[in-house]
Amino acid sequence: MGEAALAVVKLGGSLLFEDEGSLKEGYVRGFLRELREYLAESNGRVVVVVGGGRYARNYIQLGRRLGVNEGVLDYLGILVSRLNAATMYAAFYNSPPLIPETLLDVHKLLASGLRVVFMGGLQPGQSTTTTAALVAESLNGSLIIATDVEGIYTDDPKRNPAATLMERVSVEELRRMFQREQVAGEYRMIDVLSLNVIQRSKVKVFVLKGDPPGNIFRALRGERVAGTFIEA
Amino acid sequence: MGEAALAVVKLGGSLLFEDEGSLKEGYVRGFLRELREYLAESNGRVVVVVGGGRYARNYIQLGRRLGVNEGVLDYLGILVSRLNAATMYAAFYNSPPLIPETLLDVHKLLASGLRVVFMGGLQPGQSTTTTAALVAESLNGSLIIATDVEGIYTDDPKRNPAATLMERVSVEELRRMFQREQVAGEYRMIDVLSLNVIQRSKVKVFVLKGDPPGNIFRALRGERVAGTFIEA
């Protein structure tokens, strides 16, 4: 991945949340410890993007039953994602959380000297991955998508044991895999809009297994880590 | 209670939340239905103040284990309370939630014509009841504290069957009951700072059982409802 001065790290829900929705204490503790080490020995800066998890789905399902439209339901999901970001901010900085609500806010916080920005979603109709891609693009930075599998496979490993981990895949190849509806679960993390942004700005994207969290920071240090490069 | 043009309604956690933390769908549905009826037949305006419930405590306990200080933990609790307010806003207005973060924001939303403002907490170190009292004071409005008991008793009815419901109680009498540590559970809802605000501005406060939610709006219409008047 090469020494990444400015990197965006999108933490997949499966890493971060217990089944009933709360943040996994152990994972958060480990992630923040590794983050502190990384910052202590590098001039790196990191934007951590997190989603809403089970709590978000609870609020969204309740809202849907109460007749709330999809755009506003997205909003509730965004508020939960920002609550999760605020909790990680609080645990990292131990001071009231400054959580961006627009792309400009991200840059104001970075311009003001914060080395780590924690954020959730920005706007309805947009996945957490697309948000992370837009932030990486605007920062001319790289993007690490940390999930619960080693990376992107030729096929869904849960259905096809012969599926192999791809070290590299192009955006076009990924689009074709989507259209052939061939991909399953673990590719849900990347949607069409994310691919558009990644492609138009040649964002360097690396998909890896985010547990143990050390993988993420080894990749940021430029060490060799199992995973998949998405090439614009 | 007399026809209340501008009223603040503080909904107690026990009314609003399931044990595991999510909003009680039935209660929210009933509350919003009664609210719409009340608004349709009156020129009343209502500020609904809600707390964080079990989810807030989950985030706070996690934060505490991760070494976060009490002031910042309060902040996380406030964010959950605003998420609950946003969900009720979304269910009522079916549009992206405008949730106040300062006392001035409450007045900006009212000044802009909103007839119902939904809000959570405002500042660390301050209970939801104190927040509701400050809002009522600034609005020269009345305050309804809706909880899971009929009102304030001479003693804790769960420990002393002879305890009787007080129709009226003075702020001074409540202070003395606090100092004698005589009060339990259901008086937790009113703390010293709330009493200061209620007393200095002679805020009209009525404590009642908020389930069924109709009780609240019958009180707002000036009908006779079981409960306790707190007299400044």
Place this chain on the structure above:
Amino acid sequence: MGEAALAVVKLGGSLLFEDEGSLKEGYVRGFLRELREYLAESNGRVVVVVGGGRYARNYIQLGRRLGVNEGVLDYLGILVSRLNAATMYAAFYNSPPLIPETLLDVHKLLASGLRVVFMGGLQPGQSTTTTAALVAESLNGSLIIATDVEGIYTDDPKRNPAATLMERVSVEELRRMFQREQVAGEYRMIDVLSLNVIQRSKVKVFVLKGDPPGNIFRALRGERVAGTFIEA
């Protein structure tokens, strides 16, 4: 289209801008006159969404030559679109322009009583049409896409004279037309993300020829106007 209480009108660049980039005075004058008439005789409320036109492309091309990344170039385009919205606001209200920068801003302005909101883009990586679809979704309103052709054709009428105007087309059918790369020019106005939003929230969308501007307001009044309904 049926009497539309709350409608979003997206004005296509071809209607609004001279070739060199400035706003077409005649079109703006006519549009605002029709808008005033519509408001005078209805309780309708309108959100007008405009793009950046040639000026935006000038700034974007200059920025690209100066090495600016795509996400930031989108930003410059958004600023031009907001400048165009501000000019129409100024011509309509004759007071300093209040132009939304987030979805929440749109709702704050509407909640404060403004009957017409003028806006440009909201976020990089997102077309003006997607912005209009997100606003319509959040408002539970309908969406009129005003362009320089009668609506959506079975094929590109400039290449295939046999192409006919479709009174109705489904989102799925439009998706297939996109994948077969069969559509040309005038369909550029609707992209994949817009279709996602339109579909998930069953937004009522009507594509029509926006010149003369009277067409738009006749459609809003529920009169019969040539054009294409997009059915979620």
Place this chain on the structure above:
Amino acid sequence: MGEAALAVVKLGGSLLFEDEGSLKEGYVRGFLRELREYLAESNGRVVVVVGGGRYARNYIQLGRRLGVNEGVLDYLGILVSRLNAATMYAAFYNSPPLIPETLLDVHKLLASGLRVVFMGGLQPGQSTTTTAALVAESLNGSLIIATDVEGIYTDDPKRNPAATLMERVSVEELRRMFQREQVAGEYRMIDVLSLNVIQRSKVKVFVLKGDPPGNIFRALRGERVAGTFIEA
């Protein structure tokens, strides 16, 4: 007091204001000179919290006579306190004053690199001391309460010559002194809510005589200064 990296200094009204309400030029000059020296030789950061003084009381009394409610009167007092903070900011930085209006604002200014934040009040119903305690808590910093007496006495020295200065006093002991109404004047500076915040977060609080202002910065440098430690 030990080398305080991040400290909150609450300047008592008696130090800061002439009788008729304006800021004491001599004291402000001396305070800022000592502050500059302290910053020059340490990596310390300071939040200075000031009140409204006589001018605030003038505006509040006028407002009360014009029928304004207590919560809004508090607001006017807060605006005067922020005016005093702005004047000290202007004298220190010689640039337009950036004065926080919420707890989050304090952290935004500190996060942006300001080494000294000047502030007044935050919210009605809350003393300047409570504000200072909440800021100190959120910063995990220490709190110096600078007043016109050496510290906290066993009794009111103006009434009881035998009263002695307490080097240490516990929050519980202070609460009991309050309830016995035994304390007078100079203890007005600490109220119940401040004690709650100090206790729950074990904020290190030192009460000292703030004139000459050098005392404050000697305490911040960890030198021995007469005064009273409040132990949570």
Place this chain on the structure above:
Amino acid sequence: MGEAALAVVKLGGSLLFEDEGSLKEGYVRGFLRELREYLAESNGRVVVVVGGGRYARNYIQLGRRLGVNEGVLDYLGILVSRLNAATMYAAFYNSPPLIPETLLDVHKLLASGLRVVFMGGLQPGQSTTTTAALVAESLNGSLIIATDVEGIYTDDPKRNPAATLMERVSVEELRRMFQREQVAGEYRMIDVLSLNVIQRSKVKVFVLKGDPPGNIFRALRGERVAGTFIEA
């Protein structure tokens, strides 16, 4: 003056402030009473612009002695003017004061339905009269300059008993009077920049004696009141 739907009223310091700087209770009470009557019987809307008075000069002189530059001193004066505006807001609305800090803020408050906006200064280097002229221009409204004399005289009546009150004066004539340094005291209220704004937008300006305050509202109702029309 003709029925003024939207009017800006600039209250001169001599009307509003006691010598030592606080607001004249009697004048404020009278002004607000007349304002309420005017609003009750008309659909008029008023922007009241006030200055800083003696308190502002106290803060500015202190700041100057502490080495603060003129631009920042202007800022302190602006903060005092906003404090005075906030006090009148509180007395009129009895709710936390919403005071504009930019021209756009004025329009946001008016757009949100407020019928009376109270404001102080907007920007250093600009007199309260110029601020009032800019607001009137942006509102296409009229401007009443209420001062302690009947209007504008051919010469300074305190030096030249033969000086007569001018019913009408042109902006050009006023400019010449300025250049001949012939004007004194009571013309200080109008400076070169105000005249530029008045002239370029043909703002209707009426200078009158603001005590009793009834004069102002009689002029707004279109009744005949002694004073001077400034003609662009």
Place this chain on the structure above:
Amino acid sequence: MGEAALAVVKLGGSLLFEDEGSLKEGYVRGFLRELREYLAESNGRVVVVVGGGRYARNYIQLGRRLGVNEGVLDYLGILVSRLNAATMYAAFYNSPPLIPETLLDVHKLLASGLRVVFMGGLQPGQSTTTTAALVAESLNGSLIIATDVEGIYTDDPKRNPAATLMERVSVEELRRMFQREQVAGEYRMIDVLSLNVIQRSKVKVFVLKGDPPGNIFRALRGERVAGTFIEA
């Protein structure tokens, strides 16, 4: 000019814009290159103030034809000037543009560590030069007015070949030249309000030819450059 730690640079329209209104790519490229070099070898900080150019005049003329008042037309001009500032920001930082809208915003951005702030206008009724003078005053910084002529001449060199470049001119002398309407074209850049601000705060002002852009930074480095000092 002496080593200028904090300088404001006002770039004249004639330097910056092509005739049809777009930014001159060559000039912008050269200016930013020189700016980077200057920053690399000094601890200087620069506020770059730009105007609206031809595009602004297009929008303003269109608005005027559509009946928009002068104050609001100024606003449209300000929005174009901020768009130009945003484009230079994007080219310099390659991240979403943070453009100030008030004087306080300028200081927030500088306080947050930005070494270069790009800005357009702040308020209607105020020239770009006055804006630059107000910013320089508030920063206690110097002001460079970069235009398309060597500086200020005894007379208009286009009409009077005998006119000579003045190395120094006083504010009073400039005022007299204005009143005698003797000055033409290139003095338009300084108006009465700018002179007031320059004079009252003794802002160091240097007028020079801004093409090649190297002149500007040679002056900032304290090297000898042809131009005119305006002495307060």
